[in-house]
Amino acid sequence: MDEPRVGAREVERVFRAEYGRAVSVLVGVFGDIDVAEEAVQDAFTVAVERWPATGLPPSPAGWIITTARNRAIDRLRREATRDERQAQAAALLAARAAEARDGEDEGAVRDDRLRLIFTCCHPSLGTGAQVALTLRLLGGLTTAEIARAFLVPEPTMAQRLVRAKNKIRQAGIPYRVPYESDLPDRLRAVLSVVYLIFNEGYAASSGDRLVREPLCTEAIRLGRLLVELMPDEPEALGLLALMLLSDSRRAARVSPGGGLVLLADQDRSRWDAALVAEGQELVRRCLRRGRPGPYQIQAAINAVHSDAPSAAATDWPQIVVLYDQLAAITPSPVVALHRAVAVAEVEGPAAGLALVDALGPELTGYHLSYAIRADLLRRLGRDTEAADAYEAALACTGNAAEQDFLRARNREARGGG
């Protein structure tokens, strides 16, 4: 009588944790995302009715998958009675589903989730569609939640998901881990989708932080999943480490008033020590593999910052070395810009400014390049030029917290000049 009750919140927790696993298994059986989603949702509807009375089954995920599969087979049989050919197809599917029941070991489930990730992040889908599908199918977020996080109306997001799923079906995007020769490119696409989700949450302006921060949590959860599914991919480890180390500073990078606090000014006691420790351990683990990549190096740069008890104690020469490595692997003006910041710490602001001024026109309109230039000018005492650069930076960002920060700096420069 006093058995613990299974409430709506508990079912919700299982839903978030197991939705992606269940959908990926069902897509594997039925070869169709809509059939799979509908079946898994049916199964959770049954769970909401039954679990409060029966208690949580020993394996909630297994229960959901079995229930979903039976529901889907029933549905296909019902719909098939009209047409002989459909009936044959349904019989075939049911047989395959029964077979799948026997081969349902953890390894097979793992492969199903990996297939689903590569399907969601297929390069023939637009970035917006890749992100939405990944959050929906693997993250188990509702369409409304995804729409809120990306600041678009729910019908727009619903339509984006329908279109993406139609394209998968109609164009014949395979449900398969890519061929060996395509794997590096395809893995890069998967990692960049997860990192994009993280950055959408991380760079959120103060006003909508509450609705967007869950994206960071979700991206880290997906990052952990990638590491679990592809333990031999050092870039997957590097991405997870990078996200954990960035996320460890989440509380410290926002002032009580909601303003942006730069790395150098952050109260380092407010960094999440557990996340820092986990991130640093991952950096060590992936660098031991000796196959450095852009995520691993960016994670290593973050680890150097995390090591420093104060901003002044930062090992900047080490950071310059890491940026040199990053620039060698992925040369880009943005990498060169960040390298200039590190050089300014080692050799002084004049050296940094010379590097920034030598950058090509690719960074025109990129607010950070003006903000960094402004900061270097300010440190050189060239306040009027600094103020002009702050204004240029302001004109290029729509992020409220960043705007407030730049306005404050601009006022200081104008006041002093």
Place this chain on the structure above:
Amino acid sequence: MKQYLLSVVTPTGGEPPAPEELKAIMADVEAFHDELKAAGAWVFAGGLHAPETATVVQVTGGETVMTDGPFIEGKEYLGGICIVKAPDLDAALEWGRKAATAISLPIEVRSFVQD
């Protein structure tokens, strides 16, 4: 097995390749077709004459009207087509990559509606 249409996206008003260049392209395209046939993926392929050679036929209220020239004028036109059999989009995109390499023009890959 699905069927995919590979369309050659040809820029409007572009200079046609020089004769010896064209000869090299035709040889590459021929080799691509041979590869399709050897793989059992071949359905059909053919180049098209320029869009200004097209005629549009319309029937309105039982009356046939013919118009000179392409129906839609755009920055690109359909320069040729190739239809391939492929198990899925990845396989079709690989054929598309080979076609684009042979022709040196972008290739649009689209699946046919199947019942």
